[in-house]
Amino acid sequence: MSIQDKVIEIIAEQAVLEPSDVTLESTLEDLGIDSLGLVESIFAIEEAFDISVPFNANEPSASDFDISSVASIISGIQSLVSEQA
Amino acid sequence: MKRVVITGAGTVNALGHNVDQTLEAMREGRCGIGPLDLRDVERLAVQIGAQVQDFESEKLFNRQQIALFDRFTQFALVAAREAIGQSGLEFHGDLAAKSGVVFGNSGGGMQTLDENYRTVYEDGKNRVHPFVVPKLMNNAAASHVSMEFNLKGPSFTVASACASSNHAMAQAFQMVQSGMSPVMITGGAESMLCFGGVKAWEGLRVMSKDACRPFSANRNGMVQGEGAGAFVFEELEHAKARGADVLAEIVGFAMSSDAADIVMPSKQGAARAISGALENARLNREDVGYINAHGTGTAANDKTECSAVADVFGPHADALMMSSTKSMHGHLIGGTGAVELLACIMAVRDGIVAPTIGYEEADPECAIDVVPNEARDANVEVALSNAFAFGGLNAVLALRRF
Numbered sequence: 001m002s003i004q005d006k007v008i009e010i011i012a013e014q015a016v017l018e019p020s021d022v023t024l025e026s027t028l029e030d031l032g033i034d035s036l037g038l039v040e041s042i043f044a045i046e047e048a049f050d051i052s053v054p055f056n057a058n059e060p061s062a063s064d065f066d067i068s069s070v071a072s073i074i075s076g077i078q079s080l081v082s083e084q085a
Numbered sequence: 086m087k088r089v090v091i092t093g094a095g096t097v098n099a100l101g102h103n104v105d106q107t108l109e110a111m112r113e114g115r116c117g118i119g120p121l122d123l124r125d126v127e128r129l130a131v132q133i134g135a136q137v138q139d140f141e142s143e144k145l146f147n148r149q150q151i152a153l154f155d156r157f158t159q160f161a162l163v164a165a166r167e168a169i170g171q172s173g174l175e176f177h178g179d180l181a182a183k184s185g186v187v188f189g190n191s192g193g194g195m196q197t198l199d200e201n202y203r204t205v206y207e208d209g210k211n212r213v214h215p216f217v218v219p220k221l222m223n224n225a226a227a228s229h230v231s232m233e234f235n236l237k238g239p240s241f242t243v244a245s246a247c248a249s250s251n252h253a254m255a256q257a258f259q260m261v262q263s264g265m266s267p268v269m270i271t272g273g274a275e276s277m278l279c280f281g282g283v284k285a286w287e288g289l290r291v292m293s294k295d296a297c298r299p300f301s302a303n304r305n306g307m308v309q310g311e312g313a314g315a316f317v318f319e320e321l322e323h324a325k326a327r328g329a330d331v332l333a334e335i336v337g338f339a340m341s342s343d344a345a346d347i348v349m350p351s352k353q354g355a356a357r358a359i360s361g362a363l364e365n366a367r368l369n370r371e372d373v374g375y376i377n378a379h380g381t382g383t384a385a386n387d388k389t390e391c392s393a394v395a396d397v398f399g400p401h402a403d404a405l406m407m408s409s410t411k412s413m414h415g416h417l418i419g420g421t422g423a424v425e426l427l428a429c430i431m432a433v434r435d436g437i438v439a440p441t442i443g444y445e446e447a448d449p450e451c452a453i454d455v456v457p458n459e460a461r462d463a464n465v466e467v468a469l470s471n472a473f474a475f476g477g478l479n480a481v482l483a484l485r486r487f
Contacts, residue, residue, distance in 0.1 A: 039215040040152070046212060
């Protein structure tokens, strides 16, 4: 499974949606994922890819990790995974 | 001062998943204690407990709720759903704004602590699930009850070890009695039957390895249980105005502190709480027909408790009944007083006194009618519920037939 598909699967599960309902343009707000859902998604992503996502809920915009859309999250994960490789 | 009545009751414990099943088990003198089913049980010296059987979380909560609710919170919600359902209350507007939840609990989310300590210490992982804190905090149960039922008034958790539920219910009683809240949801919940929870208790060497036999000369310790009890405490006129069924009236309470020893009970502290409850409820000693004992089945508690009762009641101590239902549902620690209040309700409402099971041998130091082994029909007007905690914190409630 590609990184994109895996991330979409995790986000879809959190939003209680089918993966096909999650588009790259969707925002977490569109998908009904609240702040607790966001940290749970990040935890699941960290577990799935064995990476550490630099995200602080107090200042979501302060880190390099962009959560403004599904596409930006996927691209952030891709670079974290490649940095690790 | 307002009068305070109970208009709903709910529970889940080793004897049943609701009040009817629990009271039936108490009437039949059934024992909920058995072999513990938990991870690493073979490393425990104490391998028995009163676990809640066949608790199907998946049918009671959705996936997101299960991720967020420790077992003690799940128990609290199940009990609160039953109690509030029975009361018929819905919370909107002013009623919602003034009504709250005071719940007893001692250990917090022990299952969550146990699992996550394993993750970081035993498995060496450096990352834990983000819900660890909201699951383990000991106000989680009270908070989730407030959220599920829109209770926007005063809500908090009371922790006084084995007296937590009685302190919580005494607090809720005062809030309704004073006119501060028309309705309070109260009771307690606990779930300590995990490896770390039982191992910690083992250290004190007060646990029985075979059975809980309160007041019996051959008693050899307490047995832990788990579960929750919940009640709707309602101002009498409020209950009457909506034609609610009343289970019993709470007529008084007292609290006292031994100020003596962190684990050894004090006869004087217990006696002051019992006599204080009579005074607070304006009862005569002779009015009391039944006492639900703290009755842990330890050598120290049971003789101290009997001695305190003898001191307070004098000759009437020979006429009243005192049983320990912990012999059946185990010691629910912070939730225990809530489940035990059900036995008091059964005594005053149904005229049936729950027994002390496992009673085998008379102890001259516990010379009181402990209703050995079989439930009894009796005309009980007033019942007391005793709770005497580690730390010397005591709380006694008084119930009257309505």
